[in-house]
Amino acid sequence: MTGIDVAAVVIPPRSRARGLRRPTMAVAAIVLILLVWELVKVTVPTNGVSVASVRILPRTDDGALPHVWAVVGVLTDPEVNVAGARSVGAAILASGAFTFGLAIAGFVLGTAVGLVLAIAMQRFIWAERALLPYVIVSQTVPLIALAPLVAGWGGKIAVAGYAWQPWMSITVIASYLAFFSVAVGMLRGLRSPTPAALELMHCYGAGWWSTLTRVGFPASIPHLIPALRLAAAASVIGAVVAEISTGTTGGIGRQIMVFSQQATGNSSRLYAAVLGAAILGLIVTGLVGLLEYSLGRYAGRFPRVRGDER
Secondary structure, eight states, X not given: OTTOOHHHHHSOHXXXXXXXXXXXXXXXXXXXXXXXXXXXXXXXXXXXXXXXXXXXXXXXXXXXXOOHHHHHHGGGSBSSSSTTOOBHHHHHHHHHHHHHHHHHHXXXXXXXXXXXXXXXXXXOHHHHHHHHHHHHHHTTSOHHHHHHHHHHHHTTOEETTEEOOXXXXXXXXXXXXXXXXXXXXXXHHHTOSOHHHHHHHHHTTOOHHHHIIIIIHHHHHHHHHHHHXXXXXXXXXXXXXXXXXXXXXXXXXXXXXXXXXXXXXXXXXXXXXHHHHHHHHHHHHHHHHHHHHHTGGGTTTSOOOTTTTO
């Protein structure tokens, strides 16, 4: 193939440009947020701006809005004033790893529950009528009120002499936030095959399970992937809130509480912990991106969800 660009043949230029667009836009968005942060820090007065005793712009002192470089620089400071103590960055990394495991467990559990509910509601119309309203109403319950209840109920459970552990409550709460988007997105996806595809399977004499696995599951992927992204982010939020509400130690949620109590005149540590939680959410959501890449062969077989062309 002399004189021919092999890469151009294998990967069309438009596909390569589209693949680079997302990371480029993500980096540009982060840079823009940092620039706006520093612009507000420089231009807004220290005590903020108030109109008729109503604050319309936030305070910009170091206790409320530290500089970006101050948040990054605090990562190398010792966590406590003790010789040999670990750094703030190491503490955030360790607590983030702990929360990562709980968020992944909650994500997997919530995804499994959501898939089972979606399949049941797609198979039986009475199941949809009975379950879907409660699935929707479940998301109106305040998580900060639900977390202590789950921890209290779990503390009374013991199976074969094995007591309920605090991390199990966090996993359940994380899955509680994750299952909703999976159930709704998967249900919509299972109903997306065209009538012609279903009629063809009927002509072949295929049963419900064969139709589901050969037509329903592949057709639901464009709907399932966005739902999994939401579920991944929700599982991290659920884990962090559950750690704060239940007082469980070891996670980044508890680390945020500790640093918030230390933020008397400088909140750099608090923002560093919040930044760690945000990065954790990006990592968990990035795992869904890997799943999307592995299932990319189905993208051209069925119509894409509106708005997902970006």
